[in-house]
Amino acid sequence: MKPAVIVFSDSGREVAARIVDAVGGDLCVCGGDAADASVLLPRLFREGRPIIGVCAAGILIRLLAPSLSDKSVEPPVLAVSHDAAAIVPLLGGHRGANRLARDLAVSLGGHAAITTASDSRFALALDEPPPGWTLGTPQDARPAMMAMLLGAKLQVEGYAPFLAEAGYPVSSMGAVKVLVSEHRGRIERGIVYHPRTLVAGVGCERGVSTEEVIEMIDLALDNRDLAPESLAAIASIDIKADEPALLGAAAHFGVPFRLFSATELSQERYRLKSPSDYVEETVGTPSVAEAAALKAGPLVAPKIKSKRVTCAIGRAPRPIDTARFGRPPGLLHLVGVGPGAAAFRTAAAIAALEASTDWVGYGLYLDLVADLRAGRTEHRYDLGEEEPRVRHALELAGSGKVVSLICSGDSQIYAMAALACELLDAEGERAVSPVARRVNLEVHPGISAFQAASAAAGALIGHDFCCISLSDLLTPREQILARLEAAATADFVTALYNPRSQRRTDLLDAARRLFAEHRPPQTPVVIGSNLGRPSETVRVVELQHFDASEVDMLTIVIIGASSSRIFQRGNGLVAYTPRGYARKHQ
Known part of the structure; x- marks a missing residue:
């Protein structure tokens, strides 16, 4: 994992930037209006992220003390002085902290204050071998x-x-x-x-269970008394990039999953012991499991077969650098980052953004998460370029990268998740490339604008609700009007997305008239603009006083049901929709 470089004041930023450059970490600014260190640091610690604080050691100790439990699993934690003269490993000395301190001492020209007995005498402890x-x-x-x-x-x-x-x-x-x-x-x-010199080459049928793949790898290892700890990777043909069983087996053994094309595997045909004409006719290479294992080196465990899985083990003469072995399967995160404020982001969204090498999105959405940007390559698109944006994200992931396609609010609600699925399902001219079609897709839900607006005003979506977009770019106007009529008649609380643009002003007026026919004049309407941003405004008005001309495309409108209520609290109005609990007490 990339280290998180924590800084609390401007005086430490220069050293923090040098550390980020040296270790490829992520800069996290805490204090003031930035991230809350008392929340951020324990979360990073629980996730196993190395932490490097440009601050006094005592700050990190106090913030992390409640999280300490098992030193065998704690990540490296280091304190670096503001002049970079002292680099002090505080936790995880034998889990990388001492080694990281020495590396930083070289990069920063400081001194690594190693206090563990073994590391003060030797460059590493016997229980801390290097990668490989x-x-x-x-x-x-x-x-x-x-x-x-x-x-x-x-x-x-x-x-x-x-x-x-x-x-x-x-x-x-x-x-x-x-x-x-x-x-x-x-x-x-x-x-x-x-x-780490062994590679398990695996071939399998579509839809095989993860348990069967794991069982076959275990059996291949057991047959030659090989240690699972020597596995460097699981490898297969690239058409299996999205096979859940292979991904699950790699996670089980704690090793990367690596892929080779049929052409690359076919290069091993003259070293194969059991080539198959059927396999070659089917996927373009006479072997998958055996050929993938041979990419590491000679077979140390010959191919074995179960009903749906084949497995062989190859051995390299030296530990394998898996970053140079085959290519990883592509992964596209569809990330909903909430309406704008950092506080609205989910932990899953943050983890996906931090795990990605590339971010794709509309420029405004990328700016919403700029504080997490360090080290990521951005691919910016203009508003209206939705399909090129999603297509580019899929193709990037197809090349083996980990990509986040960033959406405001929720990634599904009027956002890009559905379009990504549509392109993966498309045939003909709209179809993506074969490698893009096999990317792994993870959808991360986020807090949508209607949730944020309702919460800011009270609880207007406390009972049945629906969402309708008034944009007629992709949906015929007649269909929008029919849905508005249905929602108004069915007495749903209704959130109106994309309510108004410079070109389209009449649909919101039509919605107001429709709902006025089916709602009392006092029905609450929540108007939320620039949600989650410094210029956020949220107002509650009665339907009879709702002025559609005050609304723009950065606004969401929520019209209450006939049962929705408004009451005064403090200096403002609260809008809510009762669920019906009062009837239980009658």
Whole structure:
């Protein structure tokens, strides 16, 4: 995960910017009108995000103290002085904090104040191997580390250059044994590292269960006594990019899912032990599971089959850099960011935005989340370019990127989620490319304008309600008028989106007249403009006094039902629609 770089004052911003550049982190400004640190930092900590605060250590300690429980899972937390002279790991020393402090010391020209005994003597602890290796016997690391601090040497069998590079004395007669192996097991008076050198190549039928895929990978590993900790990736053909079972299996083993084209897999045909003419006729390559495994190296576990799954294991001579192995499946987040204010964003929306490399959206919507922008590539579109916007987002995701298509309010309500589904379902000229069609889609709901406006005015949507857009660009006017008539007759609380534009002014007048025929004159109407933004205004008026000429496209109008009420509270009016609880007491 990208580190979150926290700054509380202007005096720390210059150092914070340097840290962001050095570690590729996200800048988070706290205090004043910015994010509330007492909420933000515990959330980041729970999510496992590394935290680097340009502030006094005591600030981070006080904010995070209630969240501390299990040091084995806590993320790195560091405090950096405003002059960058001191970089202090506070938490997660053996989970990356000490290493991060050393890297920052080099980048910032400061001093890493390492206080853990092992890391003050060696560049890393034995229980903190670098990416590419996993400690297979964590219970043996502590006694081994104690022996090293007392002057023992390591006897290393296998490829683990990071030990000597970290300053550990290595000798063929060392008392502490280190075994580097893809196989399971323990050794006496030593530790075992599992290198991430194995790739599980998997082929499967559409709709197979995640459990069957996991079972076959486990069986392939068990047949050769291979450790799951040595898995670097699960690989398959690119037409399986959106196969839930393969994605689920990758999540189960905690490894990335990587894809190869039929052409790339077909390059392995002369090394295959069990090619299939049927598979080649079907997908364009004589093998999927075996060929995908061979992309890592020679097979260490031959292909096995179940009813719907094939699996083989390939082994690379060195730990695999999965960023350079195949390509990831595309992922498109359809994100509703609420009406504008940061407080209206959901945790799911924030997580999706922070996980994405690219943001696509109408410029105004991108500006609503500018505080989270650090390091993301923006793709801005004008109002009215909805289909090119969504198509571009799908194609970007199809190239293997993680993309957020940003919508104001909710991503489904008069927004882009439905259009994304429509394009994925389209045939002919409107169809997206084959790789875009296979992207994984995640829809993140948000707080819509009608919810925000009703909440600001009281609880007008407390009973049955509906939403109608008055824009006739995509919906015929006759259909809009028919829906208005139906809503007015059925006595729904009705939210009117896109109520008025410079060209279209009469539909809102028509709506007012229709509802006036079916509602008492005192029916509450909520008028919300620029919701969630500094210029927000929310007013409650009676239907008889509602003036349609005061409304523009940045306004939402909610007309109450015949049962809706208004009452005075403080200096304002509250509008609500009773659910009917009063009848329970009659």
